[in-house]
Amino acid sequence: MAVLLDTSTRLLVQGLTGREGTFHAKTAAAYGTTIVGGVTPGKGGTTHEGWPIFNTMHDAVAATGANASLIFVPPPAAADTVMEAVDAGVALVVCITEGIPTLDMMRVVTFMRGKPTRLVGPNCPGLISPGKAKAGIIPGHICQEGRVGIVSRSGTLTYEAIQQTTRLRYGQTTCIGIGGDPIVGTTFVDALRLFNADPDTEAVVMIGEIGGTAEEEAADLIRREFKKPVVSFIAGQTAPPGRRMGHAGAIIAGGKGTAAEKMAALEAAGVLVVKSPAEIGAAVKSVLG
Amino acid sequence: MKIHEYQAKAILARHGVPVPAGEVAYIPSEVGAIARRLGGTVVVKAQIHAGGRGKGGGVKLAKSAEEAEQIATEMIGMRLVTHQTGPEGRIVKRILVEAGLQIARELYLGLVIDRATGRPVLMASPAGGMEIEKVAAETPHLIFKASIDPATGLLPFQARSLAFSLGLEGGAVGKAAKVMAQIVEAFMATDASLVEVNPLVVTAAGDLIALDAKMNFDDNALFRHPYIKELRDFDEEDPLEIDASKYSLNYIRLDGNIGCMVNGAGLAMATMDVIKLAGGEPANFLDVGGGATADQIRNAVRILTADHNVRAVFVNIFGGILRCDILAEGLVAAVRELNVTLPIVIRMEGTNVDAGKRMLRESGLNFTTAEAVDEAAAAVVKLAGGR
Numbered sequence: 001m002a003v004l005l006d007t008s009t010r011l012l013v014q015g016l017t018g019r020e021g022t023f024h025a026k027t028a029a030a031y032g033t034t035i036v037g038g039v040t041p042g043k044g045g046t047t048h049e050g051w052p053i054f055n056t057m058h059d060a061v062a063a064t065g066a067n068a069s070l071i072f073v074p075p076p077a078a079a080d081t082v083m084e085a086v087d088a089g090v091a092l093v094v095c096i097t098e099g100i101p102t103l104d105m106m107r108v109v110t111f112m113r114g115k116p117t118r119l120v121g122p123n124c125p126g127l128i129s130p131g132k133a134k135a136g137i138i139p140g141h142i143c144q145e146g147r148v149g150i151v152s153r154s155g156t157l158t159y160e161a162i163q164q165t166t167r168l169r170y171g172q173t174t175c176i177g178i179g180g181d182p183i184v185g186t187t188f189v190d191a192l193r194l195f196n197a198d199p200d201t202e203a204v205v206m207i208g209e210i211g212g213t214a215e216e217e218a219a220d221l222i223r224r225e226f227k228k229p230v231v232s233f234i235a236g237q238t239a240p241p242g243r244r245m246g247h248a249g250a251i252i253a254g255g256k257g258t259a260a261e262k263m264a265a266l267e268a269a270g271v272l273v274v275k276s277p278a279e280i281g282a283a284v285k286s287v288l289g
Numbered sequence: 290m291k292i293h294e295y296q297a298k299a300i301l302a303r304h305g306v307p308v309p310a311g312e313v314a315y316i317p318s319e320v321g322a323i324a325r326r327l328g329g330t331v332v333v334k335a336q337i338h339a340g341g342r343g344k345g346g347g348v349k350l351a352k353s354a355e356e357a358e359q360i361a362t363e364m365i366g367m368r369l370v371t372h373q374t375g376p377e378g379r380i381v382k383r384i385l386v387e388a389g390l391q392i393a394r395e396l397y398l399g400l401v402i403d404r405a406t407g408r409p410v411l412m413a414s415p416a417g418g419m420e421i422e423k424v425a426a427e428t429p430h431l432i433f434k435a436s437i438d439p440a441t442g443l444l445p446f447q448a449r450s451l452a453f454s455l456g457l458e459g460g461a462v463g464k465a466a467k468v469m470a471q472i473v474e475a476f477m478a479t480d481a482s483l484v485e486v487n488p489l490v491v492t493a494a495g496d497l498i499a500l501d502a503k504m505n506f507d508d509n510a511l512f513r514h515p516y517i518k519e520l521r522d523f524d525e526e527d528p529l530e531i532d533a534s535k536y537s538l539n540y541i542r543l544d545g546n547i548g549c550m551v552n553g554a555g556l557a558m559a560t561m562d563v564i565k566l567a568g569g570e571p572a573n574f575l576d577v578g579g580g581a582t583a584d585q586i587r588n589a590v591r592i593l594t595a596d597h598n599v600r601a602v603f604v605n606i607f608g609g610i611l612r613c614d615i616l617a618e619g620l621v622a623a624v625r626e627l628n629v630t631l632p633i634v635i636r637m638e639g640t641n642v643d644a645g646k647r648m649l650r651e652s653g654l655n656f657t658t659a660e661a662v663d664e665a666a667a668a669v670v671k672l673a674g675g676r
Binding site for chain 1: 373401402404405407408409421422425426438439440477480482507508509510512513539541543551552553554555556557558559561562563564565566571574576579607609610638639640661662663
């Protein structure tokens, strides 16, 4: 099994006709993902690379029976695009776009209150359920269907964890890049709950970074109810305070959000915390045998 | 993005927040002229993008225009060091001259996005004029908060409740609630990431005035606020960081001697961590992004080697969309073109890694390749001459 994404996923791509949308839709389709069409306002009724294009998400969902959407739309329009997908009622929305204003994301979160859609991202590599489907930009060839759930705030560090667990032949159930922004749709807590309920996920790798308190909230959940071993790495142990380290969310502000605090909270919750990303694979081996 | 105090006050004033009468100046004679116009006692305040200016000698009272001009003569061009500037400090180039006030009380107001709830949170404290981090750590019961629902904005009862928590009475309650509403309005209208009024003073006459103000803005939203973008002060930024930003490279200069070039912010931070773990010190954070072009790679190499502290370079790339052979090609070309003689340790993984490594080996340049991150870090620390 996998979480959020599997062979029953019918994916629409918002922004399919753009350069990135085209490239990643084709890559995802080649990986075996069922892509049913795209949405680009003003291009409805045309086809692109064989896929039907619609003007609105409502039209697209009605015509294709899509249950998920993947977004490659530039930052100024991205929040509106997410809300359109939510309004159309798809179960899963994955937003890859980097650089969405925080206040726009705040409106998105407010709009989504009480609605059943799950948003992953923005500013994330998306997700992949190896051997089944992918919605995003994680390279499929480094993945292997298997036993480990991976959740991460960082793109390339996710790939490190994937590669190491593939090399050791544990493989992954689902890999979720939750994104590096201050406000994201899916948090570590959300992802951990999904992995906890997935019978095929035997262990979880959680990759955090400085800024915010999402890792501390995850530690709290792990201590209270998580049943599976967790391995964690926190990036930014040596980051200077007050500087935004690339990701909009990766900043130590007001003395809070340091790697040391996060690592201590996770260790206290029984998580195996590694100091170097190179140790992730070995740590998974030590908890899974 | 950060702006100066006088700029933040101008924005807040536009939204109705009362601020002291004052003007900004760049030379001592202007400071004197402004002080003369204001009359009476004035406050001469150095404008740099850092807090703690008072303790560092960047805020002084002057009883006359002559004294204000004298203070400005000493202040302009001085290297102001505060707990937020680092030991190198900042050169003072702009001075804010303001009318002095009779202060009865000092309060604190701050507005940020609370990441846990995804909403703005307004913070108020009767312990104004102090460092709020210190108040939060030592006397957390003196910080009062109101979470703002984006659908309704700050509600009047929330503002009143905070005003009562500050110990205000009578007409001051309504005045404080109004200032709070204006601060929230300014925050939302400008896509701010932080508004801080510290202190918000109650004057002897019972007025509430923003004596100091700080505003930071969401870089991702600057596209829709061109007038705020214009407030950027390049004198407050590292020249190499400005250079990097022109090529969409995320570069932050640090104190060490190992230059880093990495794709992805998380991996870039992790690379700094493993360098430190191996006993070295990173000279920078540098994220070239997911789809770096040959031009970006050349500029990245140029910028990180322009830091004269750099003794060795660590390139750590996980090729996803960015293919390793493309990176290798760009790197070889850049190193040849720029005549870089520093040792470069490269660790690559991912798409087309074998082709990439072969190109590096066959280039005949001063490259060392490594398989694992730790191994690469140990090698680069050694090449940089240890600690």
